[in-house]
Amino acid sequence: xxxxxxxxxxxxxxxxxxxxxxxxxxxxxxxxxxxxxxxxxxxxxxxxxxxxxxx
Amino acid sequence: xxxxxxxxxxxxxxxxxxxxxxxxxxxxxxxxxxxxxxxxxxxxxxxxxxxxxxxxxxxxxxxxxxxxxxxxxxxxxxxxxxxxxxxxxxxxxxxxxxxxxxxxxxxxxxxxxxxxxxxxxxxxxxxxxxxxxxxxxxxxxxxxxxxxxxxxxxxxxxxxxxxxxxxxxxxxxxxxxxxxxxxxxxxxxxxxxxxxxxxxxxxxxxxxxxxxxxxxxxxxxxxxxxxxxxxxxxxxxxxxxxxxxxxxxxxxxxxxxxxxxxxxxxxxxxxxxxxxxxxxxxxxxxxxxxxxxxxxxxxxxxxxxxxxxxxxxxxxxxxxxxxxxxxxxxxxxxxxxxxxxxxxxxxxxxxxxxxxxxxxxxxxxxxxxxxxxxxxxxxxxxxxxxxxxxxxxxxxxxxxxxxxxxxxxxxxxxxxxxxxxxxxxxxxxxxxxxxxxxxxxxxxxxxxxxxxxxxxxxxxxxxxxxxxxxxxxxxxxxxxxxxxxxxxxxxxxxxxxxxxxxxxxxxxxxxxxxxxxxxxxxxxxxxxxxxxxxxxxxxxxxxxxxxxxxxxxxx
Numbered sequence: 001x002x003x004x005x006x007x008x009x010x011x012x013x014x015x016x017x018x019x020x021x022x023x024x025x026x027x028x029x030x031x032x033x034x035x036x037x038x039x040x041x042x043x044x045x046x047x048x049x050x051x052x053x054x055x
Numbered sequence: 056x057x058x059x060x061x062x063x064x065x066x067x068x069x070x071x072x073x074x075x076x077x078x079x080x081x082x083x084x085x086x087x088x089x090x091x092x093x094x095x096x097x098x099x100x101x102x103x104x105x106x107x108x109x110x111x112x113x114x115x116x117x118x119x120x121x122x123x124x125x126x127x128x129x130x131x132x133x134x135x136x137x138x139x140x141x142x143x144x145x146x147x148x149x150x151x152x153x154x155x156x157x158x159x160x161x162x163x164x165x166x167x168x169x170x171x172x173x174x175x176x177x178x179x180x181x182x183x184x185x186x187x188x189x190x191x192x193x194x195x196x197x198x199x200x201x202x203x204x205x206x207x208x209x210x211x212x213x214x215x216x217x218x219x220x221x222x223x224x225x226x227x228x229x230x231x232x233x234x235x236x237x238x239x240x241x242x243x244x245x246x247x248x249x250x251x252x253x254x255x256x257x258x259x260x261x262x263x264x265x266x267x268x269x270x271x272x273x274x275x276x277x278x279x280x281x282x283x284x285x286x287x288x289x290x291x292x293x294x295x296x297x298x299x300x301x302x303x304x305x306x307x308x309x310x311x312x313x314x315x316x317x318x319x320x321x322x323x324x325x326x327x328x329x330x331x332x333x334x335x336x337x338x339x340x341x342x343x344x345x346x347x348x349x350x351x352x353x354x355x356x357x358x359x360x361x362x363x364x365x366x367x368x369x370x371x372x373x374x375x376x377x378x379x380x381x382x383x384x385x386x387x388x389x390x391x392x393x394x395x396x397x398x399x400x401x402x403x404x405x406x407x408x409x410x411x412x413x414x415x416x417x418x419x420x421x422x423x424x425x426x427x428x429x430x431x432x433x434x435x436x437x438x439x440x441x442x443x444x445x446x447x448x449x450x451x452x453x454x455x456x457x458x459x460x461x462x463x464x465x466x467x468x469x470x471x472x473x474x475x476x477x478x479x480x481x482x483x484x485x486x487x488x489x490x491x492x493x494x495x496x497x498x499x500x501x502x503x504x505x506x507x508x509x510x511x512x513x514x515x516x517x518x519x520x521x522x523x524x525x526x527x528x529x530x531x532x533x534x535x536x537x538x539x540x541x542x543x544x545x546x547x548x549x550x551x552x553x554x555x556x557x558x559x560x561x562x563x564x565x566x567x568x569x570x571x572x573x574x575x576x577x578x579x580x581x582x583x584x585x586x587x588x589x590x591x592x593x594x595x596x597x598x599x600x601x602x603x604x605x606x607x608x609x610x
Contacts, residue, residue, distance in 0.1 A: 019402070033119075042094060
């Protein structure tokens with residue numbers, strides 16, 4: 001559950017960062033948002049692959 | 056969206072289908088949870104978008120932002136639906152609903168048809184975003200139906216109403232992207248083809264309930280309800296397109312209660328199967344039958360109220376409130392226009408890929424009207440229900456609203472990440488052109504007659520990938536119209552196939568299925584739900600294909 005919560009927070013946080021990056025014309029900002037999004041999206045399957053307990 | 060240089064090859068078609076194939080394989084075969092499977096499928100879609108379809112990172116970032124925004128729309132239905140469910144459940148109101156409904160509609164098959172097919176279609180006539188599933192699935196669980204069936208049955212039951220439901224939202228969105236030479240002909244063709252998932256839905260619900268026994272017992276009711284649904288829809292579409300499904304479903308709802316008074320549906324049968332009910336509800340039904348046959352006068356209102364503290368009317372009050380405010384907010388034009396003045400939408404720049412897949416810039420992408428969104432209506436209904444139940448002392452003395460929120464959160468969290476990932480798959484595939492390749496690939500290889508038969512499968516694929524019949528039509532209606540003209544087929548027939556396929560595909564859309572799973576507390580069983588609904592969708596789509604080809608030959 002902790003992993004899901006962190007994943008969700010990162011995904012939701014990436015939205016305003018990406019949006020502001022484009023609105024302000026700052027490539028580094030939206031790229032940071034995309035990176036945060038990618039990390040957030042990969043947490044659940046990574047946890048699944050490395051977990052021995054999940055059925 | 057223009058896509059002039061996309062390679063339509065076996066390789067590109069196969070790669071485009073990988074995200075969806077991977078998702079279905081991981082869910083159904085490997086039994087991964089959706090919160091793990093969906094991001095894995097998203098990763099496959101993203102890698103192929105960048106590596107093979109030459110999608111720049113900039114476009115990927117915009118697709119990611121739009122996907123998360125779309126997810127928030129749906130999550131704002133799931134969380135309030137779970138809050139409403141827990142508000143009702145903690146007051147033990149579902150017990151009162153179960154007992155009260157049993158007296159109004161003693162026949163349990165009729166009850167299941169009433170909720171999974173008739174009520175879900177009625178709600179679909181007014182509100183989308185998965186609202187029918189969000190409301191009827193918990194009610195079915197409260198009536199003693201096993202959670203998996205509580206999700207599968209209304210998914211199948213409400214599928215037909217998707218196209219012209221939601222007060223015509225899908226229809227108007229489609230009109231904005233495609234020219235229709237003869238609307239009356241389209242209404243006739245689509246009304247006939249959409250009647251197929253409607254009738255198939257009722258029959259399949261009965262089949263799942265109790266095989267041949269239920270088909271025989273349910274047939275009179277199914278025939279009457281389907282005649283009203285399908286027949287009234289065809290009659291009303293040319294005159295009041297946005298309200299055709301609403302009125303057809305309302306007529307069917309009234310007919311269902313009248314059918315409940317018919318002696319045919321008030322007879323007890325020892326051989327009645329109980330496949331779809333939990334052990335607890337089977338036990339309660341047996342005890343009630345013993346009381347009835349034991350000759351005890353059933354002081355129904357008094358006994359029920361004593362056990363739960365609530366009458367049927369009080370227990371259903373939050374849902375009646377929901378229906379009332381939905382009708383007021385969504386169906387009265389000047390009120391709707393006033394409330395929709397409050398709009399929130401994020402700006403996104405234009406995007407393109409090296410293959411020329413272009414999406415326009417927007418100042419307010421998919422703007423959100425919080426005052427008419429189903430989530431707000433659900434929250435208000437939950438609040439009204441909480442205040443009523445607290446006044447009637449239906450909650451334990453130490454009970455706090457925090458318990459409702461905590462319980463809802465525990466059910467919603469696994470589904471939240473999953474829903475977000477599912478919608479992101481759709482957006483990434485859309486912005487990279489993979490969805491276009493899937494549709495065009497079918498149209499390019501199929502000879503004319505085969506394309507006629509395949510047109511509804513294109514709509515089904517669109518619904519499956521985007522979890523939205525409307526999105527499927529917006530994406531593929533222009534393609535279908537263009538392909539039809541090139542093949543010498545009536546545009547109206549190709550579009551009718553698209554509409555019927557899109558509606559049928561909604562029964563297996565992972566987004567709606569996951570929404571139902573979330574509100575019934577079985578988020579981890581999405582694979583089981585899809586495995587149950589998939590045969591229905593494929594069988595119904597095959598029948599629609601045959602009917603479309605028959606219309607083509609006869610016209």
